[in-house]
Amino acid sequence: MTSPRQQKWRQAIANTFINQMPFNQLLGIELMDYSATGVKLKLPMDPKLVGNPIHGILHGGATATILDVAGGMTAAAAAVKRLENLSSKELSARISKTGTIDLRIDYLRPGIGEVFYATAEIIRSGNKVTVARMELHNQEGTHIAFGTGTYLVG
Template sequence: MTTQAEGFSKTELTLAMNFLDQIPFNKLLGLKPKLLSDTRCEFSMNMRDDLVGNWLQGILHGGAISTALDVTGGAMALIATWQRMHKNEIPKEDRPKQLAKLGTIDMRVDFLHPGKGKEFIASATLLRIGNKVAVTRMEFHNEEGLLIAVGTGTYLCG
């Protein structure tokens, strides 16, 4: 697990990773935070029988892929929002209230290949952050590096 982001202490990043790891739906899908930084976020997910969407071919369900992309994009938006608040010198005690508003406004997913694999990595980078909205770009790869899906997410952040 790697963590580093401007404006976050090591303790805050550890708390963020633990928080993301405890979300019930993330746990249900088996999403695990692997990297939180100011430039990139990554989550891993293992293939399981109960995540199959096409049982004839053993392909990961598109909803699981979409959720992994959304969680990863949301984590990137969360970090970018925290950094914006840090740069704007918003007191730390006021930040959780603003972060509680974070949510997905819109997301587009393009499926490029069938979701075949044993382990998957969802990654996200920040495209833009403003006072109210953050936009992220996400990718979903299998363990062989095959790009399975890409997405763009828009998140309310203020």
């Protein structure tokens, strides 16, 4: 069960990732759903995101970025759930240190589509390190890429 405090922290985390990170705004990443166990993000295709102009394929960097954002947000939510009993000051200090340690992306198919959806879930949430698995699908449900991210969570 999610507490109101966890919901408040997730709103703050979402605001940071979606509204305060200029690169994420440049790409056009949108939040669809965010819970204590995962996230769903949306990325509408845009000409500025094309990596292959002949075929109009989504750039691999955009794919990696949205998967990393999904993994980072999910890792932060897991940390909030695990560390909920800390004071707001301590929790803020821990969450502010969230960062990517390692990111592996497996590109399964060309990024063809009008809209892409990234989801993430936790594989393991430890005291300092969290591992997440992320997937990217297009609007038809075609699996474009998946990733595994390791995140420092304070």
